[in-house]
Amino acid sequence: MSTFESFKSLSRAMFLGFRRDRTALFFTVLFPLMFLVVFGGIFGHQTTSKVKVLEVGPSVVLDQAVAHGDLAKVMKVTKTSDRADALRKVEKGDADAVIEQHGPELVVHYSAADQVKSGTVRGLMDSLVQSANLAATGKPPAYKVTNQQVEDDSLKAIQFFTPSLLGWALASAGVFGASQTLVTWRTKGILRRLQLSPAPIPTVFAARVAVSLAVALVQFALFVLVAQLPMFGLQLGGSWWMAIPMVLSGVLAFLAIGMLIGAWAKTQETAQAVTQLVVLPMAFLGGSFFPLDDAPTWLKGLSYIFPLRYLNDGMLNVMGRGLGPMSALPQIGVLLGVAVVGTLIAMRLFRWDAA
Amino acid sequence: MRRGFPIVLRMAQTIEVTGLRKRYGDVRAVDGVTFGVEEGEFFGILGPNGAGKTTTLEIIEGLREADEGDVSVLGLSPWPRNSKLLPRIGVQLQASSFFERLTAREQLRTFGSLYGVASKKADAMLDLVGLGDKADVRVEKLSGGQAQRLSIACALVHDPELLFLDEPTAALDPQARRNLWDVLREINTEGRTIVLTTHYMDEAESLCDRVAIMDAGQILQLGPPATLVRGLDAPARISVATGVLAVEDARLLPGADDVADDGVSLIITTRDPSAVIAAMAAKDALDGVQIHGATLEDVFLELTGREYRA
Numbered sequence: 001m002s003t004f005e006s007f008k009s010l011s012r013a014m015f016l017g018f019r020r021d022r023t024a025l026f027f028t029v030l031f032p033l034m035f036l037v038v039f040g041g042i043f044g045h046q047t048t049s050k051v052k053v054l055e056v057g058p059s060v061v062l063d064q065a066v067a068h069g070d071l072a073k074v075m076k077v078t079k080t081s082d083r084a085d086a087l088r089k090v091e092k093g094d095a096d097a098v099i100e101q102h103g104p105e106l107v108v109h110y111s112a113a114d115q116v117k118s119g120t121v122r123g124l125m126d127s128l129v130q131s132a133n134l135a136a137t138g139k140p141p142a143y144k145v146t147n148q149q150v151e152d153d154s155l156k157a158i159q160f161f162t163p164s165l166l167g168w169a170l171a172s173a174g175v176f177g178a179s180q181t182l183v184t185w186r187t188k189g190i191l192r193r194l195q196l197s198p199a200p201i202p203t204v205f206a207a208r209v210a211v212s213l214a215v216a217l218v219q220f221a222l223f224v225l226v227a228q229l230p231m232f233g234l235q236l237g238g239s240w241w242m243a244i245p246m247v248l249s250g251v252l253a254f255l256a257i258g259m260l261i262g263a264w265a266k267t268q269e270t271a272q273a274v275t276q277l278v279v280l281p282m283a284f285l286g287g288s289f290f291p292l293d294d295a296p297t298w299l300k301g302l303s304y305i306f307p308l309r310y311l312n313d314g315m316l317n318v319m320g321r322g323l324g325p326m327s328a329l330p331q332i333g334v335l336l337g338v339a340v341v342g343t344l345i346a347m348r349l350f351r352w353d354a355a
Numbered sequence: 356m357r358r359g360f361p362i363v364l365r366m367a368q369t370i371e372v373t374g375l376r377k378r379y380g381d382v383r384a385v386d387g388v389t390f391g392v393e394e395g396e397f398f399g400i401l402g403p404n405g406a407g408k409t410t411t412l413e414i415i416e417g418l419r420e421a422d423e424g425d426v427s428v429l430g431l432s433p434w435p436r437n438s439k440l441l442p443r444i445g446v447q448l449q450a451s452s453f454f455e456r457l458t459a460r461e462q463l464r465t466f467g468s469l470y471g472v473a474s475k476k477a478d479a480m481l482d483l484v485g486l487g488d489k490a491d492v493r494v495e496k497l498s499g500g501q502a503q504r505l506s507i508a509c510a511l512v513h514d515p516e517l518l519f520l521d522e523p524t525a526a527l528d529p530q531a532r533r534n535l536w537d538v539l540r541e542i543n544t545e546g547r548t549i550v551l552t553t554h555y556m557d558e559a560e561s562l563c564d565r566v567a568i569m570d571a572g573q574i575l576q577l578g579p580p581a582t583l584v585r586g587l588d589a590p591a592r593i594s595v596a597t598g599v600l601a602v603e604d605a606r607l608l609p610g611a612d613d614v615a616d617d618g619v620s621l622i623i624t625t626r627d628p629s630a631v632i633a634a635m636a637a638k639d640a641l642d643g644v645q646i647h648g649a650t651l652e653d654v655f656l657e658l659t660g661r662e663y664r665a
Binding site for chain 2: 193
């Protein structure tokens with residue numbers, strides 16, 4: 001009999017089993033995508049909410065600035081003629097400032113309640129008046145400031161969240177998938193049944209791994225496609241394809257961890273609980289839900305005990321930061337190492353039956 | 356080669372077990388078991404829980420290594436995992452060991468593929484166990500009896516010469532059990548050797564050519580069910596409806612050892628049922644008569660004790 005035929009047929013059986021498992025589909029595919037949509041929606045546009053300003057009566061300085069400058073990005077100007085009502089709004093916090101111009105004088109009414117916003121408005125108005133003064137002299141400015149962001153102009157939150165949430169999705173699918181499969185197969189006697197068939201045992205496990213790898217690639221494709229929608233606007237780095245070997249080695253590492261849990265745990269409930277205990281802290285501390293760049297040093301150090309940290313780093317490098325393909329190699333190495341060590345330990349703990 | 360003795364030629368037995376022992380810690384799960392199963396035989400292993408049936412079976416199947424003793428299955432050694440032997444035996448396990456969320460047909464095809472069996476042949480197996488109309492039903496939706504039949508089909512999918520069944524009718528309703536018996540008889544008639552473990556004495560009596568009664572890791576008796584029952588020399592019980600015959604009159608019947616009336620039936624215990632029946636016929640007292648002979652269950656209880664063991 002052909003080993004390859006057995007492999008194909010087993011893979012097909014396991015894939016069908018996965019595809020028909022609505023809960024697994026939800027948690028491995030939809031749930032992480034929902035996170036991506038929510039996180040991408042919240043942080044994606046960097047809308048540090050605009051300053052709301054009420055303009056009472058015409059103000060030439062303000063109107064000109066709004067018409068020519070980038071002021072609209074940070075400030076929302078609403079014209080009104082009801083001065084008393086406008087001031088009340090500032091008092092109640094519905095608006096951040098009221099601006100009126102009396103001849104050469106620009107008056108800013110602000111509330112002390114929100115120091116940050118009122119500070120922003122006052123600073124903005126100061127600079128408006130300065131540039132208006134400068135323009136009135138008719139001379140070119142002696143100094144000027146040019147702002148430049150460190151990252152690519154397009155580096156938005158989505159650049160971070162796509163690889164890191166994908167990392168979490170892969171970790172949870174891999175660890176859950178492997179541990180549940182192993183415990184279920186053992187408690188239901190499928191392992192025994194397979195042991196009694198002439199099919200080589202490695203073929204059986206290879207089929208399971210192949211299914212996980214295929215599912216991971218589907219997760220990857222869906223994540224990237226959704227993140228690239230105009231509303232999220234992910235921009236892939238030139239060597240994004242390097243994320244594929246990254247994803248595959250990550251899945252191998254998580255499958256190995258899952259097998260280890262599955263080989264050790266006696267019941268499905270135990271396996272599930274332990275899997276949660278491993279995956280959730282790993283997702284938080286491994287930098288899947290927030291960037292670790294500003295985290296305290298000890299936390300950063302701690303994060304490197306989690307394989308997910310390496311997957312996130314590697315994927316972020318090639319997908320989000322646009323670094324070269326070589327930048328992912330060390331992470332791939334670590335993940336493959338975890339896969340080998342995890343598998344070896346799992347094999348030592350492995351039992352054919354529940355007894 | 357020098358031959359000092361005449362060679363006795365005989366058909367190799369399908370299974371030969373000699374002096375089998377297996378110990379778990381202090382527990383002797385199998386404690387010196389010897390028996391053989393002939394080709395084409397329907398062989399039963401009976402015994403209370405913990406008697407060592409399953410361990411014996413698992414050693415023969417090659418799932419466990421014996422501490423002592425020899426096992427030969429179809430002339431081959433089952434341990435360590437013998438991929439020459441595995442395609443020739445079929446095993447139905449106690450638990451319904453199916454892949455999750457597959458239909459009956461997909462399940463069979465998957466198991467078939469492990470043995471290199473073509474899909475068409477796997478599909479044909481569904482009809483054999485009467486699941487043709489359930490081909491596209493997922494295993495989780497099958498009834499207990501249907502799931503058992505599917506698991507037997509999975510064990511048969513590669514056309515094995517020898518089939519092991521571990522309590523195939525456990526937890527089935529009476530109809531499903533009898534239906535499954537028919538399936539098993541048919542499989543056996545095709546010339547396959549079947550080894551079965553069961554708790555149900557009626558099942559063993561109805562299906563098996565020979566049974567081995569096990570307890571505490573040893574075989575207590577081995578033989579055809581009818582021979583074992585006859586060997587028990589147990590009294591028969593004759594019952595008629597209360598009122599057909601007075602208790603006092605019944606006591607006077609020739610051959611009656613004991614008489615009891617529970618208000619529903621009058622029960623006469625006797626070792627000479629024909630004499631009692633003849634005397635009852637003379638009194639015209641045979642209304643609703645029933646005769647209960649000893650069953651394999653009596654043999655079993657006689658051998659293993661009536662005491663309840665959890």
